[in-house]
Every structure is written in C-alpha cells, then in structure tokens.
Amino acid sequence: MPSFTRRHFLTTAASLLPATALTNSWPAPKAPEPASPMRDRYDPWLEVEARALHENINTLSRLAGGRSIISMVKNNSYGLGIALAPKLIEPHPKVKAFGVVKTEECFQLLKSGIRKPILLLARPDDGAEFDLVRHGIQMCLYTPDALSRFEKFSAQLQQRIKVHAYVDTGMNRVGMPHRQAAQWLAELASSPSIELVSTFTDLTEDPEFDLEQVRRLRALADELKQSGLPAGALHAASSHGIYHRPDAHLDLVRPGLSQFGAYPSDYKKEELQAPLIPAYRWSARVVRVSQMEKGDSVSYGRKYIATKPTWIATVPIGHADGYPRTAVNGAVVFIKGRVYPVIGAVSASHTIVALGDEQTVNEGDTAVLVGPDHLAVAPDSVAASSGISVYDLLMHMNPAQPGVGS
Ligand SMILES: Cc1ncc(COP(=O)(O)O)c(C=O)c1O
Incomplete structure (x- = not known):
C-alpha cells in the first residue's frame, strides 16, 4: 500500500479502487442521465451543487x-x-x-x-x-x-x-x-x-x-x-x-x-470516518461513436489495439482542459448509467473510451468525467486511477470553462 501523503502523487491506479469501482454494478443506475443545463454544448462544462x-x-x-x-x-x-x-x-x-x-x-x-x-x-x-x-x-x-x-x-x-x-x-x-x-x-x-x-x-x-x-x-x-x-x-x-x-x-x-x-490524504479511511459528496460534475458530450475492427488502433502512439470488433466513443475533453493524460492508466468515464475505460492516449482536446461489443452510447450523450454519479468517477477514484493527486485533479481544470450552480 503506498502512503497517501498530501499532494503526493499516488503510485498505483486501479488496484487502489474499491472492488466495486470498476464494475458496472455500482450503483444501480438511478437516474438515466444527469440533467444537464448545458445540453446543447459539446465542449466541457462544470456543474457545482x-x-x-x-x-x-x-x-x-x-x-x-x-x-x-x-x-x-x-x-x-x-x-x-x-x-x-x-x-x-x-x-x-x-x-x-x-x-x-x-x-x-x-x-x-x-x-x-x-x-x-x-x-x-x-x-x-x-x-x-x-x-x-x-x-x-x-x-x-x-x-x-x-x-x-x-x-x-x-x-x-x-x-x-x-x-x-x-x-x-x-x-x-x-x-x-x-x-x-x-x-x-x-x-x-x-x-x-x-x-x-x-x-x-x-x-x-x-x-x-x-x-x-x-x-x-x-x-x-x-x-x-x-x-x-x-x-x-x-x-x-x-x-x-x-x-x-x-x-x-x-x-x-x-x-x-x-x-x-x-479527501485530504487517505481517502478510503477518511470516507469511512466521515463521507463526503462530490460537489461537482465535470462533463462533455460524446462527439463520435464508431466501431473498430480487430487490429485497429486508437489515437497517438497506437497504444490500444483492438483484439476484436470494439465500439468506441470520443469525448471532446483532453489534457488542455485539465483532464489528466494519465487517465489511460485506469480511469473510467460515466455515460448513461455505466462506466467505460479510457483507452489509447488522452490528447489535448479528446479522450476515447471503449464501449465493448455493443453500441451502448450515441453521439450527443453526456459523458461525466468526474462527479457524484458513480464511485468510479468520484474525484478521489479518478485521481487514484490516474496516479495523480486529487488536489491536482481539481486545481488543474481549465478555469475558462463555463460552470453553473444548482
Ligand atoms: C493557510 C491554509 N489554510 C487552509 C488551507 C486549506 O487546505 P485544504 O485544501 O487541504 O483543506 C490551505 C491550503 O493549502 C492553506 O494554505
């Protein structure tokens, strides 16, 4: 177990997540999709609750x-x-x-x-x-x-x-x-x-x-x-x-x-001590859905190669918006009640997720990168699976993006 000292980068990713975090069984999807006050928008936005x-x-x-x-x-x-x-x-x-x-x-x-x-x-x-x-x-x-x-x-x-x-x-x-x-x-x-x-x-x-x-x-x-x-x-x-x-x-x-x-340091212990609610949701809308054939690759460096026909979705958010490049090490994105792994490479303005064998997502669906909708996209989960400090995950978001309160 690495030490969770404040602002230190976390060194392991998915292994730190709760066992439930990377499955699609938690939570039973309650709301079909977060109501977005920016539904016409594709570019990233922030909602604060x-x-x-x-x-x-x-x-x-x-x-x-x-x-x-x-x-x-x-x-x-x-x-x-x-x-x-x-x-x-x-x-x-x-x-x-x-x-x-x-x-x-x-x-x-x-x-x-x-x-x-x-x-x-x-x-x-x-x-x-x-x-x-x-x-x-x-x-x-x-x-x-x-x-x-x-x-x-x-x-x-x-x-x-x-x-x-x-x-x-x-x-x-x-x-x-x-x-x-x-x-x-x-x-x-x-x-x-x-x-x-x-x-x-x-x-x-x-x-x-x-x-x-x-x-x-x-x-x-x-x-x-x-x-x-x-x-x-x-x-x-x-x-x-x-x-x-x-x-x-x-x-x-x-x-x-x-x-x-x-949470400030050891999020699993601190959550047991006194749980907090993610007070923001960071979203963008899917701009493209496509099916890759076996052997096709994703994004710069061809780091992800499909081993079978695989549906993928492109979300227009990237490291220029503050989404971590290292999200490919295990972070997931929440779309319509399910979570999907980030694959390939996070580029300046785009992130790609694997949907699997079926087309479960459509262009225009809202993708939640960080938010309260699923444990796996809670700020601490995204930071841990990206191997970064949760302080950096928040503070490196592009300040120019629009935000709404509710
Ligand atoms: C003087 C002082 N007080 C309080 C805080 C709040 O710290 P935290 O975000 O860890 O609660 C900070 C942040 O670094 C600080 O510099």
Missing part, C-alpha cells in the same frame, strides 16, 4: 465538534470557479468567512457580491494593500513593518482595521516566525488602530510535529492573555487537520478541498 457543498460543510463542522468555518476558496475555488462556489457556500450558517491567496481573487469575490468577510492569506500585490483594506478585505499580517502601515490606514479611514496574525510555527513558508512573534503580537494586540480578529498558523501534517505547532501557537496566545491582551480566535486545521488532528481544531477550522467532496 449547493446541496452537496452544504452537506460537506455540515460534515466537516461536525467532525470539528460543531466549530465554524473559514471556507478556503483560493485558486479559483480549487477549480470550481472563484465566484460560483463561494456564492453557493455563503448562505451556510457555519461559514464565517472566506480565504484566498491572490489579490485579484479578493476583488473578484467582492464583485460577485460576496458579503461575508474575505481574508487574504498572502502577500498583496505592491500598491494594492490600501485598496484592499478600504474595500473591507481582512489582511493576514506577518511582517514587522505591518503595524505601522495599518496604523496609517486606520488614520486615513478613521476606523479600526480588522486583521489576522499569521504565525509560522514550523512550516517555514509564510507567517511571522514563532520565535520572533511574541513582542510583535503584543504590539498588534495592543494597538488602538487594529482589531486582532484571529491568530493562526498552518500545519505541516506531520503526526507529531503538528501537535508541537499547536503548542507553539497556544503558548503565544497564552502569553498575550496573561498580559491582558486579546489574541482573537485561534485556528490551524485545514481538511487534513479536521480529519486527523482534533487537538488542532481550536476555535475555527479552515477547510478547502474537502468542502468540494474530495
């Missing part, structure tokens, strides 16, 4: 003892659309704020009408900081000079400015290094210009070291409290921490990936 997002957020909050959530929608909401997914998530009562890491995404969220607080957990573009603050974006501070700048902003805007203190407790990526943080935090917390809404860190997802990181964060917060200063809410846990580190749940949790129905 509010009900699944809300169910997943309920599950994550329950795992975290009912705690509220900062919904991480960075990097185009992990591929599901910077505006689309947050608009569907926003009404959930447990969601207290959104988190992004790109300056532009703050403005895109504002433009799309998001009203809950937006946190920028990264360094803003040069010259953008005042504009962000003026528009109510909450900045995550981590440099020694931040306080003096924010005191100026506060004077200009004649208001206290809400900020979050980002402490590096061992990731060595972003944040004020914890060994230098005590005095800096005390100055932030005591400034009349600033409201310190939260103090937070991110975890390395190492079983022992995570706990040390939490201890470091708590120690800094306790020091503030002893001086009569507020640290604000404490938070550290992303999806992995929600599933695996109850000690890191603190006051709030910050899930990203898991909101969308994919």
